[in-house]
Amino acid sequence: MNRTLLQALLFLASTAPTLHAGGYERSLDVLLPRVVKLYGLGAGAQAGYGTGVMVSPDGLVLTVFSLLIDARRIRAVASDGTLYDAEVVKRDTQRQLALLRLRPPSTGANEQGAALTSLPHFDMQCKEAAAATMKVRPGDWVVVAGNPFKVAEGAEPMSVAHGVISARTRLDARRSVKEFPYHGDVLVVDAITSNPGAPGSAVVDLDGRLVGMIGREVVSNLTHTHFNYAMPRDVLCEFLLEASGDTTKTSEAERTETAPPTFDPGIRLTRTGYRKLPPMVERVRRGSSAERAGVRPDDLILTVNGKAIGDAEEYDDRLRALTPGEPVDVVIRRGRSIVSVRIEAEKNP
């Protein structure tokens, strides 16, 4: 006890003269040397600057997929002010991520510097099971370091913001009028990170562990607000493993999108563009098994085989999961009453 107390006091005493204070100190010591400022192509509302996260000792940098990386010359400035050129290793248009590699800075007129071997970085441990399951929990404090509005110049340290992880949820968003292609899990961050230059910022918890990276600026379809979020570490790892050729499996999103439903009961649901709507029946195909079961237009589907159905997408997912040939039990709200129907499976005509 006494020794611990002494250590604690010494610890506090030793922190006094440093630049980083208190509870976030450890996180910041880890965080700041591991992010780089990126400069590349910009046009119109697309910033020509951004942030990247260093993920290997030999210069791999993780950032977002954006116009920036289409520049003929991508430059990266490390925390010590060293200027690197960077090249694109891998683009992921679905997750909207990109992997860059820093090249050694030239030391003289035409000379290449020594190979990069010992850069500070986050050890992603993507292949280890422990890394995949390491998840931050809602409520956890995080600190975010990046270069929003490029206020940090040259060797100046990145801008640091703090907040908690608000939630882990699926992304449903768009950029101006275009649907954002990534629909997987994200971490909602209780800090304003939806700013130019911030995408690619590293998000670390109180232990200095990288829990995510700020994603591209989007507007949520659910709230119509600028959405502050990070791509979770496990999603970053999926991309890194694909980039290193260590995985042959297709991502979950690709799998489900290509799989056709096994059984079509003949129900068409109300759908309007990107809007997420409760599963209201718009039309029932004549002669279909749903019609025989008594499903009617304007019915609201509550459950399919006992599972609550929130929207048309979940209805599709549920249909794909059905066992072919088995009847489907559907609970429907019709007017003020709740109706249960059993839709008999049939051979597709």
Next chain:
Amino acid sequence: MTQATKPRSREATKGTARQVAWLVVSLMTTAPVFVRGDDPAVLREMQDRFRRVAVELRPSLVRIETVGGTQPTRSVAPSAPEDTGENGEGLPKPKRTQSPFRDDVGSPFVLADGPTTGVVYSADGYIVTSSFNFAREPALITVTLSDGRRLAADLVARDQVRKIALLKVDATNLPAPHWADVSDIRVGQTTVALGLGFGADEPSIHVGIISALNRMRGNAVQTDAKLSPANYGGPLSDLHGRVLGICVPMAQRPGELAGVEMYDSGVGFALPRNRVDRIVADLMTGRSFHRGWLGMVVDPRAVNAVVISKVADPSPMKNAGLQAGDAIVAVDGRPVNHFGHLMQALYMLPAGESVIVQIKRGEAEFSATVTLARSDELGPLPALEEPFDPADPLPEPPPEENP
């Protein structure tokens, strides 16, 4: 090479470490540099609390989904029946779209389609939420309880001024949350806002502090927690899971969407229990609240004075015997010497509430009690008595929003 995560046997020494940390904290309380959260143990304690608040309040949260309805237009036309008669030449009369008394939604914010949040108000199926969530006038409302049951909900009534709505579902034994005593709320205390608007089953957590009390004419507490459509209608809680208020969009002007443009800004509002209880008691009787109007147009040429130029007939002002040329000196004892003052005196008052208006007519001063009316209760404005003199200095059109 260098490593982000160093495995440490933290768990074993955690308890002791925390004790020590608290001891050190208490030793250091006199040091001027120490602020809340400056110690990792304090931060860890807080994040555990945030989670506990979310867990404790989750049973009282409901997800609200709506079908149908449309984005409200910037100006809502009066719902009074229109005169469709014809004039002498057999041409249709111009429609009454020029009425200055229109219930403006107050913000160009475009509503989204996601779920919103509500809080169980009573065990017998009443749900309190923000009226913001029904600005679309949806045809169907469903409520998903924390146990997964999804029920059709009736919109009992709503208050478009204080932004509170009351839903009713057929359910019993719903867990209402504990509320904090309004008199216990202090500026600076930590707040946690919870919402289901981002689509996850668990509420999103947004933290902040109480920024001010008695905002919006004493109706709301202010917080710097990030409030947005993701948590409007949800609870603002203290660190013990006691509800401090219901999160609502608000601004110092009328309109059901007014204040939404300040989402996530660090300026957010919540209605505390005493206000919610009073409003809900009225809503339970089926009474809805709309923007309150005086039914008059002010003279834009008047400087440092609010002078009535026209009074609608019928209207609250007409009923109170007030007329063109009268100057409004004060409302409810609050001095009024330009149009903005008048708006500020009225924006939190729904139709049906009364105000005492201090009037100056010539040399005489007197006061009148005026009961505010809905826009659709107002009659037409009198036509101009004399044609416009082009030399008249009236460069500006009348203000868009007339009380």
